[in-house]
Amino acid sequence: LGRVTGQDVARKAGVSVATVSLALSGRYQDGHRVSAATRERVLTIAADLGYTPNHVARSLRQRKTTILAMLVPRLGNPYYTDIVGGGQVAALERGYAVTVMPAPDRDTRAHAVRLLGGGIVDGVIVAHHANELVDELRHLRAQGVQTVVVQGRSPDPRIPAIRVDTEESAYVATRHLISLGHRRIAHLTVLGGVSGQPATPRSDRLSGYRRALVEGGATPDNRLVVIGGFRANTMEAGAATAAELLRRPGPRPTAIFTYNDLVAVGAMRTLAKAGIRVPEDMSVVGHDGIPMGAFTSPALTTVAHHTAELGRLAVAMLCDLLDGRSPDQVERLLPTELVVRESSGPPPAGAAEAR
Amino acid sequence: LGRVTGQDVARKAGVSVATVSLALSGRYQDGHRVSAATRERVLTIAADLGYTPNHVARSLRQRKTTILAMLVPRLGNPYYTDIVGGGQVAALERGYAVTVMPAPDRDTRAHAVRLLGGGIVDGVIVAHHANELVDELRHLRAQGVQTVVVQGRSPDPRIPAIRVDTEESAYVATRHLISLGHRRIAHLTVLGGVSGQPATPRSDRLSGYRRALVEGGATPDNRLVVIGGFRANTMEAGAATAAELLRRPGPRPTAIFTYNDLVAVGAMRTLAKAGIRVPEDMSVVGHDGIPMGAFTSPALTTVAHHTAELGRLAVAMLCDLLDGRSPDQVERLLPTELVVRESSGPPPAGAAEAR
DNA sequence: ATGAAAGCGCTAACAC
DNA sequence: GTGTTAGCGCTTTCAT
Numbered sequence: 001l002g003r004v005t006g007q008d009v010a011r012k013a014g015v016s017v018a019t020v021s022l023a024l025s026g027r028y029q030d031g032h033r034v035s036a037a038t039r040e041r042v043l044t045i046a047a048d049l050g051y052t053p054n055h056v057a058r059s060l061r062q063r064k065t066t067i068l069a070m071l072v073p074r075l076g077n078p079y080y081t082d083i084v085g086g087g088q089v090a091a092l093e094r095g096y097a098v099t100v101m102p103a104p105d106r107d108t109r110a111h112a113v114r115l116l117g118g119g120i121v122d123g124v125i126v127a128h129h130a131n132e133l134v135d136e137l138r139h140l141r142a143q144g145v146q147t148v149v150v151q152g153r154s155p156d157p158r159i160p161a162i163r164v165d166t167e168e169s170a171y172v173a174t175r176h177l178i179s180l181g182h183r184r185i186a187h188l189t190v191l192g193g194v195s196g197q198p199a200t201p202r203s204d205r206l207s208g209y210r211r212a213l214v215e216g217g218a219t220p221d222n223r224l225v226v227i228g229g230f231r232a233n234t235m236e237a238g239a240a241t242a243a244e245l246l247r248r249p250g251p252r253p254t255a256i257f258t259y260n261d262l263v264a265v266g267a268m269r270t271l272a273k274a275g276i277r278v279p280e281d282m283s284v285v286g287h288d289g290i291p292m293g294a295f296t297s298p299a300l301t302t303v304a305h306h307t308a309e310l311g312r313l314a315v316a317m318l319c320d321l322l323d324g325r326s327p328d329q330v331e332r333l334l335p336t337e338l339v340v341r342e343s344s345g346p347p348p349a350g351a352a353e354a355r
Numbered sequence: 356l357g358r359v360t361g362q363d364v365a366r367k368a369g370v371s372v373a374t375v376s377l378a379l380s381g382r383y384q385d386g387h388r389v390s391a392a393t394r395e396r397v398l399t400i401a402a403d404l405g406y407t408p409n410h411v412a413r414s415l416r417q418r419k420t421t422i423l424a425m426l427v428p429r430l431g432n433p434y435y436t437d438i439v440g441g442g443q444v445a446a447l448e449r450g451y452a453v454t455v456m457p458a459p460d461r462d463t464r465a466h467a468v469r470l471l472g473g474g475i476v477d478g479v480i481v482a483h484h485a486n487e488l489v490d491e492l493r494h495l496r497a498q499g500v501q502t503v504v505v506q507g508r509s510p511d512p513r514i515p516a517i518r519v520d521t522e523e524s525a526y527v528a529t530r531h532l533i534s535l536g537h538r539r540i541a542h543l544t545v546l547g548g549v550s551g552q553p554a555t556p557r558s559d560r561l562s563g564y565r566r567a568l569v570e571g572g573a574t575p576d577n578r579l580v581v582i583g584g585f586r587a588n589t590m591e592a593g594a595a596t597a598a599e600l601l602r603r604p605g606p607r608p609t610a611i612f613t614y615n616d617l618v619a620v621g622a623m624r625t626l627a628k629a630g631i632r633v634p635e636d637m638s639v640v641g642h643d644g645i646p647m648g649a650f651t652s653p654a655l656t657t658v659a660h661h662t663a664e665l666g667r668l669a670v671a672m673l674c675d676l677l678d679g680r681s682p683d684q685v686e687r688l689l690p691t692e693l694v695v696r697e698s699s700g701p702p703p704a705g706a707a708e709a710r
Numbered sequence: 711a712t713g714a715a716a717g718c719g720c721t722a723a724c725a726c
Numbered sequence: 727g728t729g730t731t732a733g734c735g736c737t738t739t740c741a742t
Contacts (some may be wrong), residue, residue: 003474003499003737016713021737035711050497055473056420060411062719069469075439075455076646081430087618088457090728098465100430100455102443111452115422119358119719120475142405144358235650265650272652275463291431295620297627297652360719371729376721390727413735428725474735 002203004049013038013045020046024053044186048125056141059119060255068096068318070120070311071112073128074104077233077262078290083127086308090315098124098315103128103230109136123318125150125311129165129192146321148315151305154330160317162310162332164272166287169303169336170208170257173285176301176338177255181346182283183212186224188241188263190232201227202259209257224253233259238266246274254282254347261286261293261302268296268343279345289339305336361405368393368400375401379408380554383479414474423451423673424471425481427667429459432588432617433645434662438482438505441663445670452475453670458483459586464491470667478673480505480631480666505658505669510656511686515672517665517687521642524658524691525563525612528640531656531693532610533571536701537638540568541579541608543596545587556582557614560642564612579608593621601629609637609702616641616648616657623651623698633701653697660691697709 010017015038023034023042033102034042045051059065068091072080088098099121103109113136116124123146126133134155135262140147147159154161177185183187189211192202228237238258245253258264262284270277276282278298286293313334317327365372378389378397388434389397400406409689414420423446427435432595442540443453454476458464468491471479478501481488489510504516513681532540542564547557565575579598584668593613613619619641623633631637633653641648668689672682 003735006737007735014542017736018714018738019712022712026735035712038711049496052469052472052494052498053474054415054735055470056411056415057718059475059735060409060415060734061736061738062721063718065411065475067475069454075430075436076433081436084430084457087461088463092463092466097463097470098425099458100457101452102439104443104454107666108447108452111447114407115410115452117407118413120410120414120420120422139405139407143407224695235646239650265647268653269652271649291590292620292647294593295624297624299624317708341431358719361721362719363737373720373721373730377728380721388727393727409719412734413721414738415718416720416722418734 003054004051006051009042009049009066012049013042015042039099040233042110043169062142065097065120065122067097067121068315069116069124069159070098070100070101071116071126071128072100073231077101077260078292079214079262079288080127080306082307083272083288083311083314084174084310086313087098087125087315090312091319092098092313092321096319099333109120109198110292117145118279119143119145121145123147124280124317127151127311127314131153132192146316146318148314148321148354150310160321160327160330160332162317162334164305164310164314164334164336167205167208169206169213169287169305171212172336172338173257173287173303174209174212175216175290176340177257177283177285179342180255180283180344182253182255183218183347184221184224184251184253185209185217186226186245186256187258188226188228188238188258188267190228190259190263191230199230201225204257208288223250228259228263235258235262235266235269238263239270239292242267242270246270254284255285255344256282258283258287261290264300264302264343265292265296268300281348282342283347285344289337293339294341296343298322301344302339302343303336304339306334310334361404361406361408362557363404364397364401364404367404368397369399371550379467413541418479420475422476423453423670424476425453425455426471426479426481426483427455428483428586430455430457432615433647434615434617434643434660435482436508437645437662438483438666438669441666442480442670445667446572446674447673448675449670451670451674464488468494470494472500474498474500476500478502478677480669482506482666482669486521501673503669503676504644504672505665507703512685513675515685515687517672517681517689518663519660519691521559522563522566522662522689524642525560526567527563527691527693528612528642529564529567530571530657531609531695532612532638532640533567533573534609535612535638535699538571538702539576539606539608540573541581541600541611542563542624543581543583543593543600543611543613545583545592545614545618546585554585560614576657578603578605583614584616588617590617590621590624593618595621597625602698603626607637609697610640611637612640613642615643616645616655619655619657619698620647620651623655628686633698636703638699638702640699644692648694649696651698656696656699657694658691658693661689665689
């Protein structure tokens with residue numbers, strides 16, 4: 001379908017393509033300028049014809065796309081989409097557009113990385129359990145595509161990372177429960193790992209949880225740790241792991257700390273169906289602070305990340321990289337914030353004996 | 356940062372760039388083939404050098420990007436992200452990658468449309484109250500970028516649309532409440548409209564709601580209709596409009612039908628805080644069937660769209676368009692499904708007198 | 711102030 | 727089988 005090109009505009013305006021480009025770019029540099037008259041004419045004709053410069057050709061020529069990509073595992077988790085939201089406003093301020101590539105599985109991930117490595121964007125922000133994407137990150141870097149990691153470790157000094165200290169935030173969440181008087185605290189978590197290596201539960205949160213437990217004089221008990229599958233950071237998985245927890249023999253926990261807020265929401269659903277009241281019978285504390293947590297009943301106590309800020313800063317770092325400025329620090333940590341709402345309270349009266 | 360090009364590979368392999376292209380493309384057509392030996396050599400050298408074809412150059416040459424864009428208002432609403440998810444698998448099956456462009460406001464929307472019109476993708480799926488995007492849609496079409504509308508009207512016979520009949524689904528939702536015995540049914544809705552024209556509440560759902568009311572022998576009462584602001588299809592807006600509803604004088608409704616599930620979740624939160632039990636004191640029925648609705652307490656009764664299918668079919672239609680096949684129908688309607696969960700039940704015993 | 715020409719990296723037509 | 731050549735649509739020297 002005959003797209004209208006700069007050539008068409010040039011012909012109709014009786015000028016050269018170079019002039020069309022100059023007129024439209026509005027760049028008044030060097031001795032190169034275009035008279036107000038021709039400029040005007042070119043502009044009207046371009047508008048008449050509905051001319052839009054071919055962005056692909058421009059990108060090829062300028063070796064610059066003015067587009068940033070954000071690679072996320074899936075859009076179903078508001079945690080990632082909130083990061084994207086923050087990143088997008090920061091990008092727009094700097095003249096970049098943001099495009100989101102969801103890569104839920106191996107195939108789409110491979111496809112996405114191949115494309116991104118092909119220079120269709122100037123840089124990419126990887127918000128994607130980045131520890132599992134080391135190869136992909138290196139590949140992108142090798143192609144000259146600048147990258148910044150969000151909420152993952154930097155695999156390379158030239159790839160800056162920004163994240164939240166999840167060991168610490170898990171510690172804070174668990175300590176909150178301890179300070180309420182809980183001693184039997186369960187943890188619902190998720191399997192993770194780099195391909196080719198044996199899978200282990202995501203260890204940061206687990207160790208923060210254990211640290212708080214030990215510090216509070218409670219002995220970590222593996223029967224209280226339920227490990228969901230690989231992509232088990234979902235409401236479904238939360239419901240399933242909570243059900244598994246309730247099935248296990250032995251005295252019940254009086255509180256649950258979950259991998260993230262989605263898991264907490266799923267767990268609360270299972271508890272409600274089992275007739276277990278939150279927080280009277282059992283407390284629930286989530287992790288990451290997605291908006292949904294403020295609207296559940298009871299509203300969810302959580303350790304909130306500053307998600308939008310995370311995205312904002314990632315974009316800022318990426319733009320610095322693109323401008324040739326290397327960032328002051330390779331790994332940047334953002335603080336978290338304990339948000340106490342309604343789902344956490346003191347353990348039930350009878351629980352002390354069960355201890 | 357010296358990207359490695361096909362030229363580099365050619366030089367090192369002692370062949371021409373054309374051969375490199377041929378070898379890598381693996382296309383065995385016409386008389387054009389490359390000997391197994393050179394093919395092998397090119398491949399290893401390419402791998403050694405870490406060569407990735409420049410996708411921008413390829414796109415320019417082939418006038419084909421093999422990328423599809425999905426334009427969505429924002430990522431915070433799972434409704435849209437579920438559509439994207441469905442679209443993505445369909446796209447991948449056909450060899451296309453999907454990229455998501457969130458366009459929450461005027462600026463980003465303009466930016467996105469300019470880019471998309473510049474040929475950076477082969478086609479775009481607009482899942483974006485498309486009635487408000489008529490100009491943008493026409494612009495894209497004029498640029499030769501194929502477009503398909505999801506959940507909006509087709510503004511042009513050459514732009515196919517796929518959607519759910521929301522008048523009907525609102526009718527079904529309301530009729531469900533009527534059949535449970537409710538007569539005072541409130542509706543929380545959202546302001547919409549095309550720019551330049553006076554804003555009105557999104558009329559489809561409102562009229563389906565009214566139709567069911569009239570049919571059920573209940574008189575529509577505007578005091579029971581609360582209209583949120585422009586982008587009020589959120590949990591926050593649901594909480595606010597529900598609060599507004601409770602503040603209004605006159606007998607309380609025994610049920611609420613909401614614009615969508617997010618609004619329902621927000622409304623349920625307000626009801627819970629006001630000590631109003633759902634469904635014993637008041638029923639709530641949502642609309643669109645996002646996953647979250649299955650995990651609230653009580654679980655949300657809703658009219659589910661087949662969201663993933665919507666995305667899947669949109670991509671199928673778009674690919675047909677790209678292959679030169681025009682779709683059988685310009686507007687395609689998908690059925691909805693009433694999902695009765697826990698948030699709807701008979702009105703409280705005393706409610707009959709209040710009628 | 712404007713035009714001619716080169717070239718971004720790739721693929722496809724054609725020649726050999 | 728493989729190399730040569732042209733050209734996708736744009737921007738950007740360099741002349742004029």
